[in-house]
Amino acid sequence: MSFDLVLFGGTGDLTWRKLMPALFQAFRHGKLPAGGRILAVARDERSDDEYRAFIRAKFADVDPSKQPSDEEFAAFAQALHYRRMDLSQPEHYAGLKQWLDERGAETVVLFLATSPHLFMPICAQLGTAGINGPNVRVVLEKPLGHDLASAQEINRVVRASFTERQALRIDHYLGKPAVQNLSALRFGNALFEPLWKRESIANIQITLAEAIGVGTRGDFYDRTGALRDMVQNHALQLLTMIAMEPPSSSDADAIRDEKLKVLKSLKPFTAETVARDVVRGQYKAGTVDGAPVKGYLEEVKVPGDSRTETFVALRTEVQNWRWAGVPFYLRTGKRLPGRDAQIVVNFRPVPHPIFPGANRANKLVIKLQPEDGLELHLLAAKGSGTNEMLVPVKLDLDFDRAFSSERVGAYERLLLDAIAGRLNLFVRSDEQEQAWRWVEPILKMWAEDPNGPRTYAAGSWGPPASSAMVARDGCAWDEEQ
Ligand code: BG6
Numbered sequence: 001m002s003f004d005l006v007l008f009g010g011t012g013d014l015t016w017r018k019l020m021p022a023l024f025q026a027f028r029h030g031k032l033p034a035g036g037r038i039l040a041v042a043r044d045e046r047s048d049d050e051y052r053a054f055i056r057a058k059f060a061d062v063d064p065s066k067q068p069s070d071e072e073f074a075a076f077a078q079a080l081h082y083r084r085m086d087l088s089q090p091e092h093y094a095g096l097k098q099w100l101d102e103r104g105a106e107t108v109v110l111f112l113a114t115s116p117h118l119f120m121p122i123c124a125q126l127g128t129a130g131i132n133g134p135n136v137r138v139v140l141e142k143p144l145g146h147d148l149a150s151a152q153e154i155n156r157v158v159r160a161s162f163t164e165r166q167a168l169r170i171d172h173y174l175g176k177p178a179v180q181n182l183s184a185l186r187f188g189n190a191l192f193e194p195l196w197k198r199e200s201i202a203n204i205q206i207t208l209a210e211a212i213g214v215g216t217r218g219d220f221y222d223r224t225g226a227l228r229d230m231v232q233n234h235a236l237q238l239l240t241m242i243a244m245e246p247p248s249s250s251d252a253d254a255i256r257d258e259k260l261k262v263l264k265s266l267k268p269f270t271a272e273t274v275a276r277d278v279v280r281g282q283y284k285a286g287t288v289d290g291a292p293v294k295g296y297l298e299e300v301k302v303p304g305d306s307r308t309e310t311f312v313a314l315r316t317e318v319q320n321w322r323w324a325g326v327p328f329y330l331r332t333g334k335r336l337p338g339r340d341a342q343i344v345v346n347f348r349p350v351p352h353p354i355f356p357g358a359n360r361a362n363k364l365v366i367k368l369q370p371e372d373g374l375e376l377h378l379l380a381a382k383g384s385g386t387n388e389m390l391v392p393v394k395l396d397l398d399f400d401r402a403f404s405s406e407r408v409g410a411y412e413r414l415l416l417d418a419i420a421g422r423l424n425l426f427v428r429s430d431e432q433e434q435a436w437r438w439v440e441p442i443l444k445m446w447a448e449d450p451n452g453p454r455t456y457a458a459g460s461w462g463p464p465a466s467s468a469m470v471a472r473d474g475c476a477w478d479e480e481q
Contacts, residue, residue, distance in 0.1 A: 001106050001420075002103070002106050003037075003106065003419050004100055004105040006096070006109070006111065007039065008110065008112050008118075008122060009042065009112070010082065011054065012114065015040065016061075019411060020059070021063070023415060024059075027076045027079075028072060028076075029412075031416055037079055038080050040055075040080065041082075042082075042085070043084065043087075044084065046084070048080065055077075055080065090125060094129055097131050107419060108133075109137050109419055110136065111139040112141065116141075116144070119157075123157055127161025139170060140154075140168070142233055144169060146223070148433060148440055152433060155167075155432075169432055170427075174427070175413040176368050176369075176410045177407060178372045179241060186246070187246055187247075197322045200347055202326070202361060203327045203473070204243075204326065204346070205477065206239060206331070208230055208368075209331075209332065211335065211336060212334060213283070213294075213296070213458070216301075227443065230332040233435065239318075239330065240258075243265075244259050244261070245258050253423075265319045265320045267318075268441065269445075275445070276469075279454065279466045279469055281453050282308065282310050282311070286457035293335060295458065307446075307453060311466075312332055312333070327470075329469075331466060331477070335458035336461060337459055337461060340369065341369040344365050344366075344478045355381070356390065357390035363376075363377045373399050373400065374396075376394060379393070414426075467480060
């Protein structure tokens with residue numbers, strides 16, 4: 001299949017940090033369709049060779065396992081091209097159209113790896129220039145808006161040039177292998193589905209923890225905060241994958257319809273429930289991995305009086321027959337004890353324990369990071385005798401080890417899907433808008449709240465109020481159990 005992939009923002013961070021390494025991995029794995037062209041577009045003047053040299057040098061900064069040898073890079077670089085464009089100039093889009101038309105590739109993918117304020121003008125210009133035929137798809141990276149109204153405005157402008165099925169919204173968490181495995185676990189195996197409901201499940205916990213601080217992104221982060229950066233998108237997308245009903249097929253819209261239903265079933269927040277069920281925090285100085293680190297307010301480009309949250313923990317419910325009354329706890333934060341992303345499904349304990357130690361419950365842990373795997377925690381009898389004590393044991397499936405040679409990174413997967421036109425892992429505009437609708441009361445209450453976020457020491461699991469919120473239900477976060 002012939003394709004042209006155009007990377008707007010071709011010299012930017014996202015391109016060289018994530019997209020080029022992912023494209024190179026796809027090439028190395030033999031998955032990038034042969035004969036495709038990758039056109040980087042940016043403002044300054046460069047030749048194709050100068051651009052190739054720029055990308056080659058940037059590879060030194062990426063994960064060593066993703067660095068090409070000189071021969072590999074030379075082969076990969078044949079597909080790389082560069083074009084100078086001033087994105088405000090209609091004639092530059094006309095030139096791009098001509099470049100694309102001369103080849104007439106079967107598929108054209110336009111990846112907007114630019115600053116988000118350019119999404120609307122670029123889409124409008126692409127439409128005017130006629131770069132929006134049925135073989136064209138446009139890929140948009142988060143952040144897509146900062147609230148419901150701004151997200152709707154972006155969607156309105158994108159829809160003026162592209163149909164819904166041509167507009168691919170990336171949530172890179174959906175590209176993570178563990179998320180594919182979550183679908184496989186639920187809909188490819190008969191074992192868990194009968195248990196996947198309120199009668200058997202006590203609570204579900206989604207944790208997206210990072211040890212890093214905001215680094216050099218203080219400026220962006222301070223305008224964004226953890227709720228917009230991680231909850232509105234990544235955490236809610238994981239929640240939909242856990243809570244959705246089995247779709248009628250693997251068709252993208254069959255899946256996305258079910259995910260949307262979950263988002264619509266989330267218990268809406270009120271002023272009272274925001275105060276009770278949402279905890280926001282901001283890190284102060286502390287210790288991570290044995291090294292002292294500074295507090296958020298001391299970070300570069302963060303105002304000394306910032307009220308931006310770097311931690312959120314919340315409790316919600318999915319209001320339908322399957323999940324009524326089951327708490328879903330979500331938490332995410334920077335400067336937590338480690339890079340640890342996981343979903344824990346806590347099952348109910350046995351109704352009538354007859355063995356000592358049998359009041360502990362089973363749990364299923366879906367690990368996204370640092371390793372990707374599944375753990376099923378059971379109870380087993382240790383030793384012999386009449387007064388047998390049950391002890392926790394786990395069945396541990398390490399996907400990284402099991403499928404080591406075939407692991408595909410999130411961006412690699414999503415770029416290949418965008419080229420192939422597989423839409424399952426992209427977020428539809430109604431899902432994205434519904435997620436904004438749900439978080440808006442929290443944003444509103446926080447803006448009106450004279451108290452800022454609670455502080456927590458870097459390297460801890462957030463403010464103690466997070467544990468207290470869960471403890472109110474008689475539950476505990478996974479690491480406290
Ligand atoms: C991004 C956020 O979407 O996800 C970052 O903007 C965050 O703040 C990142 O660090 C986490 O992604 P991952 O894949 O490293 O867990």
